[in-house]
Amino acid sequence: xxxxxxxxxxxxxxxxIVFVRASGPxxxxxxKVSTAAQLRFDTNKINLPADAAQRLARxxxxxxxxxxxxxxxxxxxxxxxxxxxxxxxxxxxxxKEAMVRPTPRRPTKPTFGSKQRRLEGKKRRGDIKAGRGGPxxxx
Numbered sequence: 001x002x003x004x005x006x007x008x009x010x011x012x013x014x015x016x017i018v019f020v021r022a023s024g025p026x027x028x029x030x031x032k033v034s035t036a037a038q039l040r041f042d043t044n045k046i047n048l049p050a051d052a053a054q055r056l057a058r059x060x061x062x063x064x065x066x067x068x069x070x071x072x073x074x075x076x077x078x079x080x081x082x083x084x085x086x087x088x089x090x091x092x093x094x095x096k097e098a099m100v101r102p103t104p105r106r107p108t109k110p111t112f113g114s115k116q117r118r119l120e121g122k123k124r125r126g127d128i129k130a131g132r133g134g135p136x137x138x139x
Contacts, residue, residue: 008046008099016040017084022075037074037083041091044068056098
């Protein structure tokens with residue numbers, strides 16, 4: 001059992017990891033050894049609050065299928081064990097981040113002093129620009 005947060009625990013048997021061949025440079029090792037880990041996790045098997053499920057879908061983006069299965073590719077390392085640990089860690093981080101509720105924004109009003117400073121700055125800037133013009137015809 002992996003503990004994501006105080007309220008959420010996932011069973012390690014629900015995480016399916018398959019090893020595939022990694023792409024890219026690496027010589028003979030890449031061609032003959034399947035070290036890249038492909039993690040699949042069905043989010044329907046866990047009990048997530050509705051708001052956390054929406055945040056998870058937004059965080060996962062294209063890594064989540066329409067059926068609610070998260071697919072994570074781990075190809076950073078040359079060994080299966082390290083790629084497996086990397087994929088599992090990335091899944092747990094994604095779930096932890098989804099469980100955190102964002103703090104609501106409290107709208108604030110500008111202070112009287114900040115309004116005065118802004119208007120004074122605009123007035124000063126306008127005076128500078130007005131002084132740039134050449135002499136007018138009525139002078």
